[in-house]
Structures are given as C-alpha cells and as structure tokens.
Amino acid sequence: MSHFPDPIFPRTISTFKSRGKQFEVFQREDIIRAYEESKYIDCRINAYPSYTSYKGIQRYPPNFIFADLDLSLLDSDQLLERALTSTLRIIRFRLNGFPTVIWTGNGYHIYQPMDSVILEQYSQFEAFENPSLKFLRFAEHYLTSGKSDPSHNPSFRSCMLRVPGSYNSKYSEGKNKVKIIQKWDGYRPPINLLLDSFHIYLLDQKTKEVKLKKRIEQKFGFKEGERHSLSWIETLLQTPVSDFRKNAIGLILAPYLINIRKMSYDEAFQMLQNWLDKCNELRSLDPNFSYKVKYSLNASIRKQQLPLKLTTLESKNKELYEMLVKKTQT
Numbered sequence: 001m002s003h004f005p006d007p008i009f010p011r012t013i014s015t016f017k018s019r020g021k022q023f024e025v026f027q028r029e030d031i032i033r034a035y036e037e038s039k040y041i042d043c044r045i046n047a048y049p050s051y052t053s054y055k056g057i058q059r060y061p062p063n064f065i066f067a068d069l070d071l072s073l074l075d076s077d078q079l080l081e082r083a084l085t086s087t088l089r090i091i092r093f094r095l096n097g098f099p100t101v102i103w104t105g106n107g108y109h110i111y112q113p114m115d116s117v118i119l120e121q122y123s124q125f126e127a128f129e130n131p132s133l134k135f136l137r138f139a140e141h142y143l144t145s146g147k148s149d150p151s152h153n154p155s156f157r158s159c160m161l162r163v164p165g166s167y168n169s170k171y172s173e174g175k176n177k178v179k180i181i182q183k184w185d186g187y188r189p190p191i192n193l194l195l196d197s198f199h200i201y202l203l204d205q206k207t208k209e210v211k212l213k214k215r216i217e218q219k220f221g222f223k224e225g226e227r228h229s230l231s232w233i234e235t236l237l238q239t240p241v242s243d244f245r246k247n248a249i250g251l252i253l254a255p256y257l258i259n260i261r262k263m264s265y266d267e268a269f270q271m272l273q274n275w276l277d278k279c280n281e282l283r284s285l286d287p288n289f290s291y292k293v294k295y296s297l298n299a300s301i302r303k304q305q306l307p308l309k310l311t312t313l314e315s316k317n318k319e320l321y322e323m324l325v326k327k328t329q330t
Helices: 028-037 077-095 131-143 192-220 231-237 245-260 265-280 287-303 310-316 318-329
Strands: 011-014 023-025 044-049 064-070 100-103 107-113 160-162 179-182
Touching (some): 044 064, 064 077, 107 160, 231 245, 231 318
Antiparallel strands (some): 011 044, 100 107, 100 179
C-alpha cells in the first residue's frame, strides 16, 4: 500500500472468487476480508484509485509504471533474466529508480512509483489525445526496450497488480506463489525525466497516423470525413468459418479492427474472441490460439498493417471470397 499516494480509497480489487471482476473497496479491512474469502488466489489491486477528477473529467497523473516480462514470450529462463537485468539497468540509468520486482509464476512484474502530474494540464501535450494514458504504455515499452508482454496494455482502470503472498491460479502448486524479488526503495522519480522522450514518441506517432490515413484512403478509396468501414469484413465478423482462421485474423480482421475501425486493443481482442467462439462451434481449434490473436493485434498496432483488399482475398481463398461476396450482396 505504501506504493500508492493519497487518496488510497476507493480503489478496486479482484480475486479468483470474483472471477477476475473488479469491485470497489473502501478500507484495508475490506481488502483482507476479500482475499481471505478467495483463499488468497488471484488477488489483485488497482494501482490507481477509482476516481480522480480534473475540470469535471476523469483524469489521473500517471504516477505508477507497471511493466510485464513474460517467460512464455521470451522463450527461455535465460532470456527472461536478461530482459529483467536490462530493464532494471535502464530504470536505474534513466530514473535513478529501484522498483519492486514480483515473480508471478511465469515471469516478472515491475512496479515503479513516480512523482507525476496530470499531463492533460500542460500545453506541451494539448495537441495529443489522452497523453496520461499513453504515457503508461510508452513507459513500459521504453523502459523494457520493447521486451514487455505486447498484449499488456495498462490503463488507469485495468492496472491490476498481483499481491505478494497470493497464488496465481494459472500455474501448478509449488510454482504459483507470487513472491517479492526486489523491494522498492521508496524513491519516486520525477516524471519530467521521461517527458522529452515521451514528447518525441507522441510526435512520431502523430506522423505515423497521418501516413496511415493516407495509405487507407489510397488503398480503399475512402473520402475525407467518411466513416471507415468495409462491408465484406463486417460480414466476415458475423460469419463463422471452419478454415482460414489464422490468416483471417492476421491478414484481415486484426488490421481492420485496429487501423480502420480504430478500436482499442481490449475491444478488438474481445471481438475476435467472440468470432472464434462462433468458429469453434464448427470445428474446435488449439486452445492456445489466443496467442495468435494477441500477436496479430500487436503486429497491427506496431507495423500499422492494413487488411487485405477483397480482390486479393480472391486469389488466396476463393471459396471464402465467393461466400463473402454472396452474403454482402444479399
């Protein structure tokens, strides 16, 4: 709790008993009671309080950096340890920080409190949408040199921290206890140590967005101010298929949802999961297929990929092409 500045409450937590659903608590006793009732399994607490208002709008200072290093994505224990060592070295060099490091059962969570401000208050960031939220994601990627879990997209409402001494239900007994590897030293580095790099990042992102818009207009013929959607892909989202699912997600659906419809990562992930659930009713897939979804969404974000054109699909999967054309026309 010492990681959090005032106000501490109200704040959300989640447990195995709540099936991961967040609920508000208003005092420490509420937290302890809920964790006990869940037998200390999957105990999490939000790094941010439930509500902070700035000019009547819900705003937060990004005063807690959360980075996730996942063993399953780094392929080996050795690469995981290297990523941790490198991240801690960067945090020490850039911030003079000494964060808490937690073992989660399959990787490390790094928790670095900051001395921060609401970035929306500053003219330097007026031209950018939600700079405080974007800072959370920038900082994780920047301080881990891009080694953090690409599916981890922290936000103020979903920055859920595992609690030391609790148990991670994903892993077998003996390997699932959440442990402190390194304790935070109590120093909160000032956010201005990262703001120049963050501003450069935002400018770069804005340039990429302009280029992406031009590519979309050239490829699909959209006009200025027109709502960006493609009827045949919308039809595909409503149509379960037994084959071509990996390619459909990687080449069509993920790029479409992220870069054409401009959905958030979480919204796009849920939509693709719903589509796969319908597809699985036709033919069941590998249960780890969600990794393909995460990979495709992050590739779409990172590389600004665009979906296939309908005419290109014809050469790759004529049967699916003909089915979608027929459904779109009816």
